[in-house]
Amino acid sequence: MNTKDLLSISDLSPDDIGRLLSDAIELKARGWNSCLSGKTLALVFEKPSLRTRVSFELAMKQLGGEALYLSPAEVGLGKREPVADVARVLARFVDVIACRTFGHDTLVQLAKYADIPVINALSDLEHPCQALADILTIYEKKGELKGLNLAYIGDGNNCANSLLLACAMTGINCRLASPEGYLVDKAIFAKAKAYAEDSGAELYSGTDLKAALRGADVIYTDVWTSMGQEAETEKRLKDFAGFQVNAKLVSMADKDAIIMHPLPAHYGEEVDREILECPQSVIFDQAENRLHAQKAVLRDMLGGLEIGGRH
Structure with missing residues (x-):
């Protein structure tokens, strides 16, 4: 990918999109595997969700990793604690952050202060x-x-x-x-x-x-x-x-x-x-394809390799 983060679809190149689609089709056909064993995703949500939460949690589980859900009350982005502090704390614990938020600027701040990938799981600007x-x-x-x-x-x-x-x-x-x-x-x-x-x-x-x-x-x-x-x-x-x-x-x-x-x-x-x-x-x-597309993104971001070096 062009950057470490996926905040906008324009963070991808046309070639990136083509590769991610191919990967999603492959992962959909193969089902569960262990390419992200030992990796952890933090889900930081300010908005309620059905498809986004379930698809991200299952995506990590089906790739052998773990997902941790953090509700609005638990984090209080920019209220209970500054976004910059949340970003730097989470970066010490997990490998990737997916944030579902109201303001796109929140995502920009998370990406700025976290030295791990940040994924836009929905903002007021893009999805x-x-x-x-x-x-x-x-x-x-x-x-x-x-x-x-x-x-x-x-x-x-x-x-x-x-x-x-x-x-x-x-x-x-x-x-x-x-x-x-x-x-x-x-x-x-x-x-x-x-x-x-x-x-x-x-x-x-x-x-x-x-x-x-x-x-x-x-x-x-x-x-x-x-x-x-x-x-x-x-x-x-x-x-x-x-x-x-x-x-x-x-x-x-x-x-x-x-x-x-x-x-x-x-x-x-x-x-x-x-x-x-x-x-x-x-x-x-x-x-359903939210699951498979997100599996492709997570594997790409975290460099998931299975035995033999094959994705």
Whole structure:
């Protein structure tokens, strides 16, 4: 990897992503092994989690290592104890930190003061581990990446930011349709455009649903109101009217389009329940792939080798 840390999907190169996908597929097929025996992961979480916590804990266990979960009350990042101190203490005990936090700056501080790898397990800016699992799922279902059309419908949030960058790096044409005021981060879009110049990906960010969905091989949506935005719920419900992924919107895409959602879903808001229950939905394969993508990242970061020097 380009750096010791994975704070953004852009900490990876396109070649890194390709290698991690290959490793994830291999690890998924092989199951349990002991390549990270003696290694320990600290999970420092400020937000609740189902998929992220379970997938990281099992990833370490299935690779022969250990995981230690630290709840918000136990650590109190930046409140009970300065982030810099937490980073330097944990670096004396464990081999890698995965942090799920509200502010991206917390991750930056952890990475600055810890001389061990730090992984972004979700921040307000990006969710790179989710993006890796998403790209892995798309490759499994479609057999390719370059030239595919992905339509992202909804809030230009942290998942959208990482997914856009990952698509641009792997040659997937990524079209994001959001209401005015909820478009993807401009700096992230500019960075994605630079990647797209090399990969040949076509990018769009705007309010036109038809433009995003036309010929889409993948339809992706996420919640309209993320954790920490609950006070905005009523306003967002009004602003996102018409952006629900339902049968009408799905009919605008390719007939073989797969439907994705990082979960948890707010049924009846960003997506109709029947859509995520239909044969085109791959949301639970997508959720499972969090485990396999993260196993690849952990093995890469910690240099896990088995007998004979083989990954």
